[in-house]
């Protein structure tokens with residue numbers, strides 16, 4: 001069992017989630033985060049902290065593809081455990097549907 005980040009995070013990237021994760025298993029892309037499914041201990045504390053409700057348990061319907069997605073980019077992107085400033089236009093992208101793949105960047109973030 002794991003929690004995963006979905007495309008609701010893209011261009012929102014508020015990073016409230018990284019502050020509460022007890023095992024620091026978030027990884028930073030240029031415009032979204034992912035969770036490492038092999039490191040997540042399934043505690044669930046990050047889910048209610050996410051303003052755009054981008055974080056879901058893998059038991060939710062339709063999460064299979066997002067588990068693979070999170071696993072893939074957790075290998076490619078750097079670890080992040082401290083909250084930074086969110087994008088200045090984050091509020092404009094909060095709630096916009098289907099941001100993947102149109103708004104997704106494969107590039108890594110800076111990490112911590």
Ligand code: SF4
Pocket residue numbers: 005008009010012013014015016017018032033049050051052053054055
């Ligand atoms: S709190 Fe939600 S929107 Fe913000 S970085 Fe974490 S998963 Fe993405």
Ligand code: SF4
Pocket residue numbers: 002003020021022023024025026035039040041042043044045046047
């Ligand atoms: S469920 Fe717990 S361990 Fe998994 S990413 Fe969220 S805070 Fe971290």
